[in-house]
Amino acid sequence: MLIRTDEKIDISTPTGDMRVHLLRPTQDGHFPAIILFSEIYQVTAPIERLAAMIAGQGYIVAVPEVYHEYEPAGTVLHYDQAGTDRGNELKYTKPVAAFDSDTAALIEWLKHFPSCSGAIGAFGVCLGGHLAFRAALHPDIKATACFYATDLHSASLGKDKSDDSLARASEIKGELMMVWGQSDPHVPYEGRRTIRDRLEKANLTLEWHEVDGQHAFLRDGAPRFDAALFLQAMSWTNALFQRSLTRV
Secondary structure (H helix, E strand, O other): OOEEEEEEEEEEEOOEEEEEEEEEEOOOOOEEEEEEEOOOOOOOHHHHHHHHHHHOOOOEEEEEOOOOOOOOOOOOOOOOHHHHHHHHHHHOOOOHHHHHHHHHHHHHHHHOOOOEEEEEEEEEEOHHHHHHHHHHOOOOEEEEEEEOOOOOOOOOOOHHHOOOOHHHHHHOOOEEEEEEEOOOOOOOHHHHHHHHHHHHHOOOOEEEEEEOOOOOOOOOOOOOOOHHHHHHHHHHHHHHHHHHHOOO
């Protein structure tokens, strides 16, 4: 399916305008929407390609700039030490409530976007995996794919490094898919067990995958990229969204 990749919009949030990168099919029709939450580096080239991969399956993909209050619109942090330090600094500067209000504003915008079918899901990697998990707490999110979500087991997202994400897991009503690399130093075995135990107790519609991969194994062009796992992960993702967002 051919897609448009050149659209950028600025939507109003309680903490200021937020730049959103929009990728969607070129053909007429109504399509489910996916909010894609990026790593700490914002909308990098690998994130754009990941978004295009999902959009090409027949979805409107909206990628917000998660640090819009702190960096000018269009800012991309580099995959180097300075970019990593800045991304991590902002991850622990921005209040969790502001991450949530951004998501709520984008969901509301998508619900009124003419090409959107009204079905909305979430997808995220690294920081974005945690933000996608928090998006799943919103009643309008029907399906969520979280890849190697950081700070979830430690409840340390946001200002003061304190969040209630995992504690609120029972509020998730849509399908949830969690994917982890077994060699991920950011979410070790004990952390994954903490998350799995909590989600099992919450009695969710849960799909859980642990693969022989490292952190950020979806990021193409990087040393940890695993092409075979990428294709497998996209197959899982598309199956999740097809059954949850496209069936009436």
